[in-house]
Amino acid sequence: MLHMILVSVTLLGADDAFVPRLKTLAFHIERLDAITVPEALRPEKEAKLEEFKKRVGEGVESEEEFNALYSAIDEVRMWLWDNAASRPEGAPGDFAETPDYWTVTTPDLRLQVHKKDLAMTVNTPGHVWRFLPCDNSDMQFIGRRLSFLDATDIAVEAFHTGYSVGLLARLKGFEKVPDLEVRFSANLIGNEIIFDLTTNDQSDNLLAVNWPKALETGNTAADIAVIPRMQGMLLPGDWPQPIHGEDLSNSRSFYLPWWGQIQDGRGVLTILETDDDAGGAYRHPAGGPTRIAPRWYASLGRMRYMRSIRYVFDDEATYVRMAKRYRRFVMERGHFVSLREKLLRTPALDEVIGNPVVHLGALYHFVPQASLFNKERIENNHALQTFDQLAEQLRTLKSKGIEHAYVHLDGWGFYGYDNGHPDVLPVGEEQGGWDGLRRFSETCRELGYLFAVHDQYRDFYFNAVSFDDRLTVTRMDGSHEEHSTWCGGPQTILSPRFAPEYVRRNHDLFAAHGVEVRGAYLDVFSVAPLEESAQPAHPVTRADCARYRRECFDLLRARG
Template identity: 35%
Template structure:
């Protein structure tokens, strides 16, 4: 057994099985008995303890003390390969944070596909006050006694996607817990297991290669928490983001582009112009061809916006899909001109001018990842190429066959296309660049424009930053930690259950983990559907201090939370409900969400408090709310 200590932290490694444990005070955290450190490789599964040369040493330096281990001498089919790596687990003395580092030394002889280290921690007792926090979309808390099995984590838990808005998870035993922050999240994710009715939840990190190599040091930082809860975990992460220089508030963004202030208090409208589903698309319906294509003129949308004002809808933001000639999700990145059948540039300008005259805001849907074969500029040489030379393709969306545009090219196409919109005098307040903050970053191994996943996020951010430089507020599909510095708003940032069929069991207690970190940095529109007498999404909009959707016409049926069967209300009732949400949003949009709580420990009654003192309490059982200002 090897051990290092600081004032209050102990870190131990059993050199017989390579398992770690650490603790603070009376709370000890141990890797599970089933866990065995491993790498999944093209050559098969390779366990750390299969190395013929394993050495350990205690290390002390100017910033901390720890345990360094080296691993070499692996054999594949009886032949020794030179692959070697080190691990370093250490305690930083000034913060008492614990760092786990995996360092590649020689990458010859093995092709690692997934690395599972550090290990999952024991959380085995069936207790409601023992729980796990996952950043699966807005956030979920899974008590150890939760009745529903955890399934279907979006994007397999990959960090910086809808499955992991932020690159951390946390676990608590009553008031004592830890937060594990992956400080190198670009090629990493998590896996979690919670069986039906518990009695345990396990979660751990995995690392994946970058362009076929592990290439760089992989790090997870553990901060131990005493006498705290999930609020403390979120505030620890918020402080970490500040220290990295990545916390950019709406006030700071408004200083660059003042129209940020105009977006606050808007009701959001999601409408489209043209839908055209290619016959080879997975969404094409050969039995009901009338469902495949649809066209609404710009003039109709202009009239609808005027009518909403006459009804007293207040300030609106119109998000317009399918505004260009090819139709929604077709032909990108060659998307212009404006749809001729719908009235062309002239009619689109009339719509944008009308929105401006009414004091409303106008934005468009656009796409710079899906790279359609039908695009005139399509060139396979600019599609993302994997390390094995293959180019991923599919035909899921309306536009049919596609690959993925290497993000090194995206900023150039954004500038080209938005210059065309400007030339045609289309006034834009916002623009939605699809999937950038929902899907994982891409990699490209084409030597002409080689790109790592980390670089991909940088190129996507450049697209957002270009829009800001033109006074256009950038949006994307969901939210993601890497984009929070650049993004002003999003399409939505829902709880995971909202994107599943209504009535589906929840995988845990919905908790606003993302908003406890970033509420004052982004504007989030919220679904407002009333599912039935027991579930009204308006309550979540209020609890999160967000903006409301007045009308939300999803691009694809029964997809992305657009389901039939909700309670239908008169438009005047919808407007009335939205006004309640917008009035709150005007007050708290720029406020930090200071805390969230289950009132008297009851998850059916939740309360948020904002930095201006505003408190919002919702009772999901009684379907009521109260706002204290």
């Protein structure tokens, strides 16, 4: 403080034009004193700052003198930053290469990549995890397979960011695909590793890339696979029955893009960070062990973009900790929607929470081509209840004390349930027509029940009035998925590109006829994997598919 008073008094004698500017330099010098240096450098620091306090106090008489003084002070600032006791640092750890391995070591993990087969080993403080070596399934093309080991030129080097320590690999010299290059990086961040994978393939016939390989686990009761198969599955390593699954995420095999493996309380959580074209495969033969590996599906025949996967190593793992870590990942990506947020966006949801679902059906008509067609009791292929009969059933429920309910109605369309989609209106006259459905919806409102319909904008039935091959999901070879299971028989898949406008049209018709639909179940949208279509005029990626499905939900949500 005394120094500042002396400088200020002395400055009174300086050229008035430089007084405020010199005060600024005096403040700079005062703050430079706050930068700590090692004890051995403190005398040098104090001497430098004392010299400049004196020079500022003496004042300057020209612009050149002022600029020289500022530059000299700035040199001291640079010296202090270079020698500060606390300076910015990169992530701790190092990369090393030996004749047999490339190794990345950090305080929390050690990753070794084996040169002979690209198998990987990860050491945590309490466990050792081993990934299987590469094999001829690493890259699958139409008509051929490649292994990363087919590369005759593999280069691996250190790759560090400010937050991670890792390696970067480049593989090329594939005899069967001379121009192909594969690159992957591994970034070790605390107890986690992120692998990024990309290729330059432009062949348009890539099917999938299967890397990293599966982790090795045992076949004991203490080896647990945590798999989001439908509602979730904990699979012991010694389970006596075989269990297999292979599909994209958002499928019955992988409801969510993650899974986990636990050995004696130590675990690894695997998160597919780029999940639009991602999935996995798990194989559990009778008695085990379980093998789970990621699969990167091609997007319209190519890799197209970088794929990323995160492994979280936890020496105190439980399936609950894994689920919470995945939830944190979703929240950090901005994709988490709490129940409270859902209620704000859709207040009618409050009428659903805690209330029973009453599932009713008006008409189910099976055509002979349907695999579920009943050949033994042919009359059972046409099951009918009118809207008025169903309304009376609801009144009976109300009289028995069911105060609130979510009423889900099947079979209201022209042909009944799962038939003729997406061209299912006008409402079937057998069931009661528009007037009958309007009375049914009014009954629901009078009883305090929320009326919702079963709806479908994926299955595209051949008997739909607008059926056209150009509106279908089309494979790269021009073929289509076809089957004939449900009531309406022969069908394929509607391109997601056209689904939103079908939703708009149909629900506009409900409103135009005075039918108050307050909820809709868009069948299979949340369980069928994202789809792609190679239709030349309307190509659709799986990311596009997700966007179009969201549009369908948003259209309905906007109606309350």
